[in-house]
Amino acid sequence: MGQAGGGASQAQEPTGLNKLQHIRRRCTCLLPLAGWLMTCAVHAQSAPTQSDFGGAGLLQTPTARMADEGEVAFTASRTSPYTRYNFTLQPLPWLESAFRYLNIANVPYGIVPNSNSQSYKDKSIDVKVRLWPETHYLPAFSVGIRDLGGTGLFSSEYVVGNKRFGSMDASLGLAWGYMGNRGDIANPLDVLSDKFKIRPGGFSGTGGNFNTSHYFRGRPAFFGGISYQTAWQPLILKLEYEGNNYKHEPFKNNQPQRTPINVGAVYRLNRGVDLSLALERGRVAMFGFTLHTNLAESPGPTKLLDPPPPVRTQTPPTQTPQQVDWSAVSTELRSNAGIEVSKITRRGREVLVTGEQQRYFYPAKALGRTARVLDNQLGADIDWYTVVATREGMPIVATSVHRQRFDDLLDYNIDLSTFRRSVEQDTPLPQREEVLYRATPKKFDGGFSLGFSESLGGPDAFVLYQVSADYDANYHFTPNLWWSGGFSANLLNNYDKFKYDAPSNLPRVRTYVREYLTSSRITMPTFQLTTSRQLGTDLYGLAYAGMLESMYGGVGGEVLYRPMGERWAIGADVNWVKQRGFDQDFSFRQYHVATGQVTGYFNLGYKDVTLALSAGRYLAGDWGTTIDVSREFRNGVRMGAYATFTNVSAAQFGEGSFDKGIYISIPFDLMLPSSHVRSANIMWQPLLRDGGARLNKRYTLYDLTSDRDSDLFQDNLQQITE
Structure with missing residues (x-):
């Protein structure tokens, strides 16, 4: 799940909409995730089995089946001479994607001299769409494309139906391209146009193009088979008839086939691990395994390391707000509710706590703990508790809970749906308030972490990696003005093997990754000064200067208009940056550029799918558009994909043809026995190239104002009692 062919893996921010973040943030993402996938597999028992190519299927062929939304699977299989590593996502109930x-x-790889020790690597993205589910009379029916925009070596299109008969699940389909190389029948689409009679040949050396002139062209072949669930629950048997005759393999690497019938078995070792064994082509053994789980349904582990929620006193307090020891209350709010308090105020019969959340990913959990802390301190003259959430000194959202209604919920006198009607979320507005307590601002915070970056599938070595020891720190001069920086010490690194310099017809704005990772053992990835402001009721601003990321330093600014309660926002950023020296110190190279984009964010109102459209100038001076589509589940997990198209031709861009990627964001809260405000973020880019490259900004306003989207709060309101 990294970038291949000369790029270092990078993480994205929690929203998933700003994908190109600093590469050394990945270690904290991957370590808990690896263990979690091995131990947690909610509802995975009913997930359909995976094919050799990834995605729900038999062996070499897909089926019309779909996993439950939120399912993810990693599959590795070996059928000589092919080894496949597949990652499959199910973001919507009718949409399956895989890379x-x-x-x-x-x-041999064959791109550069002395690369014969590396065998050829092909990268591809697949999509399958279910047109309708199975009914009593009709089979489930899906249409899909393998290698949607790759080299075309293994590209294929297909339609397939599935019908269940007791313990048997039968599939029947028609495939074009690689899966249909046998060419059983004339193309039924010939009636639409003679163009469908012939499938153009050839190999796209750069890959990345949408080969629409190939889709559903040429003679197709039938495929299908049966999956049989045995009486012994862990064992599933498979019988498959495939449409490929292996006489037209890429690179004329044709394989003998004794029979088009493949037989195999899947043993479900536990709820999250499948082991596969098959005999394919009548002569070749296939071995494989699948790790799978459902991210959307995972409740996360019990929070054994969290402080217990406050216990309400049996005797209601009688003291007034002026008599409360607010300094002690502030300390308890920080330790138990996770709020770094900046001030506590009173407005009539309402007490307001203003501060930034430092512990809990789910705002409802923090609100419930805050209400119980206040409940133990305040007399009957207070009816409302309000938390004003801030980020970097900017007020984001005010969430209010009615005291008596909350007590009724804790005492089981009302249900959650009734309580929900008494909770309010509003835009924080300046009003006349009595200040009960003002905290001394915390100036400095910092910490050590272990960093990891890697690159997969290049000609010099299949895995290139770096392990580093990192220290990151922040110093706040005021709540709205702060310095942030970090140092990184290289511990392990094999990028000295990276000889392939990724020739580019564009300015080398990203493909100097080897030089940046190997020139110095001690580097300074960031060293920047940032200021933030709320410019209006719904308008926010950010300005920054310094060493903004590993490869660029300069100055820039951003504004964002994000109305409270609306499902849209619009923002713009503009930056002047100069390429940093390879040692990542205070030196610079000659290249400089003005870059920035205007971005619109639109929640489509369907299953919390968000579309982000950006247009502007990129680091190589190219102009274009980025399209980002993501789906967030109720528990905060996000799956998404993006593509960037600029005025750079495919030939100029080089291998890959245009920038694209797939990503997942998973709250640490779902993986760890303690609450955590951040997320583990993983992005897969087929290649790191120079076209369509964006500045890897440390902060973005859309992320900083994420609490203005109330869906996460409302979807997890039950956590207010935890």
């Missing part, structure tokens, strides 16, 4: 690395053992 794949495929290794051809008997074909």
